[in-house]
Amino acid sequence: MENPVQTMDTAHFERILLARKDEIERRLKKIDTDLGTLKSADSAERATEAENDEVLEEFGQVGEEELRAIDAALDRIAKGRYGQCMKCGEPISIERLKAVPHTPFCQDCAASH
Template identity: 65%
Template sequence: MQDIAHYKDTLTARKRELYRRLKKIETDLDAPMNADSAERATERENDEVLEQLGTVGLGELEAIEAALDRIAAGTFGACAKCGEPISPERLRAVPHAALCEDCIAH
């Protein structure tokens, strides 16, 4: 089995980083709009990008929380669908992966 402590540390560090990024996004979105209408249009476009980044970040944060729950439950590294081990290569690439390669492909 993979080094659970390593994955827990990796997931916890990524969680902290995501919280920092999401807080920055929130702060940027709360900033007052520019008085210039052309600048406001650009700021609205930027806000849409920030909102999308925030949504993606929240999704990853949920996946990390679920992975940390699997570590606590002793089921980390096992596919949530079929129960087979998730390959070390997949976990290195996506430490919060809940599915093995076969299940994610189907």
């Protein structure tokens, strides 16, 4: 079965993925900077800052996971396998790729994953 993404310009998705990757890397750099700032001497403020740091660390983890998924999608583009489900091998719908350009799974496999 012909992959519908192969009939369209995968460069479009590559540009989207690279732009998202750049955005995430900028955010992660800001998170690292924010986490590295000096903390207040006031104990109540330190407690609030610690809670904020936990949230920032969580955002950082989510960003790192998305970066790995984007890098894997860029690798699939380079290998000519972008838009093909990594589980069943069937084409991933264009609509799904537009919504989640780094997805490795078709809708059915993602639902059962």
